[in-house]
Amino acid sequence: MKASSRLLNSSLSKLDGSIHEQRMRSGTTLREKMAAAAMVPIFGQNVSDKYDLVPDWTSREVSTGTTIMAVEYDGGVVIGADSRTTTGAYIANRVTDKLTPIHDRIFCCRSGSAADTQAIADVVTYQLGFHSIELDEPPLVETAANLFKASCYRYREELTAGILVAGWDRRKGGQVYCVPIGGMLVRQPVSVGGSGSSYIYGFMDSNYKPGLSKDQCLELTAAALSLAMERRRLQWRRGQTGKHL
């Protein structure tokens, strides 16, 4: 029952003709291909495709198509992000602040769905604030990171959030924790995230060394973000074929 309704759906989407519904056929088995070829009557033609009446970005999720970066140095952390939020090809906000304070000395860098990351950050801010009052001392960065991980992992089927948690505490100094989509948690001396981050892995690997000073970290972050934004800018101009997350 399930297989036949799925085949019906895929045949309908092909007739629809909209590029948003096209699916890669290369992964289908022989049995599926034979079944699809054998059947399905033609439905009536529509006067206009439903996507012509309103621009398609109104139905797309708001995404921070993003580059974020965080670097540890002896005595603290440097974090950075670009400022573009997109819905499809429309830039909904060109001055977004993706660096969100969670506590006095703990920040998070947000990438992925704007709504999901804002909601998670609000929850963690509340939880960490409460915890810090109970403890009567500033919270640990590792605690904040674990709170993010707890939410991201528990609701991983529903969420699309890639987060970098960075801050300073008295016990371990500057720390960067990476909580990517799926809800894993790992501490790294330097980490990048977001869809623009692919382009700067090579640059980061070759230019980061342990033991950089604060100013060197600031320069590295600024350079890496500019390189990633330049490549993403070209990607947009070439024709919006890039992924948004």
Place this chain on the structure above:
Amino acid sequence: MLEETGPEWLSEEVKTGTTIIAIEFNGGVVLGSDSRVSAGASVVNRVMNKLSPLHDKIYCALSGSAADAQTIAEMVNYQLDVHSIEIGEDPQVRSAATLVRNISYKYKEELSAHLIVAGWDRRDKGQVFATLNGLLTRQPFAVGGSGSSYVYGFVDAEYRRGMSKEECQQFVVNTLSLAMNRDGSSGGVAYIVTIDEHSTEEKVILGNNLPTFFDQ
């Protein structure tokens, strides 16, 4: 739904998920590639040389579908031999690139391969041409393949005009090493080809001799 389909890699297309790079210097070009050929999750060839000769002083770097890329290279090799006999002298790099582009553009719906053509000729010395999706453009350097995404930032930052032959070779080796470390579809050994007026030199750099970076 319950039928036996066998391991995925038997039915997956064989791809050279790859990193390729070509860069020109004053007097010649340097080409580089990794050596991994994958079919799904399986590495079917870990030592494939993706730098394919089109003529004595013109090479191309293969990426994308292994079958498509190899076939294009062989066809152009033949066409270029015929052409060079007809004109009675060594062909130009631009001619080779045009032949590659003609095939890539005409069959662009059926093919899935990107070849970077680079070489030396008497008229314009070292030249690098990109032929992605059927365009033809001369560039100071070009990167391609799945691993190239990870090194766009690096090559943008590190490239300078007027590098010497040795600096270009080091640039190519560094780029390949960084990409091979990040891209799951690139790996193995690095092949480097240096073409200039006097010679065409092919070199292999084994995995343990590649440059390493801070987390290795």
